[in-house]
Amino acid sequence: MNDRLPHEKGFHVSWDQLHRDARALAWRLQGRGPDDGAWRAVVAITRGGMAPAMIVSRELNIRHVDTISVKSYDHQSQSEPRIIKSPDMELVGDGEGVLIVDDLVDTGRTLELVRAHMPKAHVATVYAKPQGRAQVDTYVTEVSQDTWIFFPWDMALQYVKPYRGTD
Ligand SMILES: O=P(O)(O)OC[C@H]1O[C@H](OP(=O)(O)OP(=O)(O)O)[C@H](O)[C@@H]1O
Ligand SMILES: O=c1[nH]c(=O)c2nc[nH]c2[nH]1
Numbered sequence: 001m002n003d004r005l006p007h008e009k010g011f012h013v014s015w016d017q018l019h020r021d022a023r024a025l026a027w028r029l030q031g032r033g034p035d036d037g038a039w040r041a042v043v044a045i046t047r048g049g050m051a052p053a054m055i056v057s058r059e060l061n062i063r064h065v066d067t068i069s070v071k072s073y074d075h076q077s078q079s080e081p082r083i084i085k086s087p088d089m090e091l092v093g094d095g096e097g098v099l100i101v102d103d104l105v106d107t108g109r110t111l112e113l114v115r116a117h118m119p120k121a122h123v124a125t126v127y128a129k130p131q132g133r134a135q136v137d138t139y140v141t142e143v144s145q146d147t148w149i150f151f152p153w154d155m156a157l158q159y160v161k162p163y164r165g166t167d
């Protein structure tokens with residue numbers, strides 16, 4: 001399933017940047033729920049959606065938080081998305097008033113699968129690439145399709161050689 005553009009560029013996101021961007025996402029969602037502007041619940045797409053969902057639910061004061069676990073990538077290689085764990089369907093119903101939160105949309109295949117389970121939910125991601133953008137109702141920052149987004153939980157600080165070398 002790798003009929004995709006190679007990822008020629010890297011977009012490196014720090015914890016601080018992720019926090020700011022997830023807050024910006026919350027502010028965009030504020031007051032847009034169906035119940036007097038409020039949202040009933042948040043469903044995080046694990047694992048990448050968990051940190052953004054925590055920040056969004058904190059900002060919007062949403063206490064009902066559940067997860068749907070979808071796996072589609074092994075590092076940068078994509079396979080058929082699979083649901084590993086479903087949310088409490090009594091809580092989420094058809095998705096009305098529910099915010100689905102993920103870190104990013106790339107091809108849109110993960111969200112296609114999740115939307116099929118909760119067709120009336122509002123889908124929000126922090127980052128979006130053009131191919132999957134139509135699957136998202138609200139996002140903060142778009143990057144090009146040939147960009148790989150590196151998240152803080154996948155990175156570590158390490159020594160870098162000086163550009164001109166050492167004596
Ligand atoms: O739009 P798509 O092409 O479907 O890709 C987007 C999905 O891929 C990543 O999850 P991944 O499957 O790597 O699992 P993870 O969240 O546990 O890292 C990312 O967190 C999104 O959920
Ligand atoms: O960490 C990630 N960065 C990405 O750009 C991406 N696209 C799909 N899945 C992804 N995971």
Ligand SMILES: [Mg+2]
Pocket residue numbers: 045046047048049070102
């Ligand atoms: Mg994910």
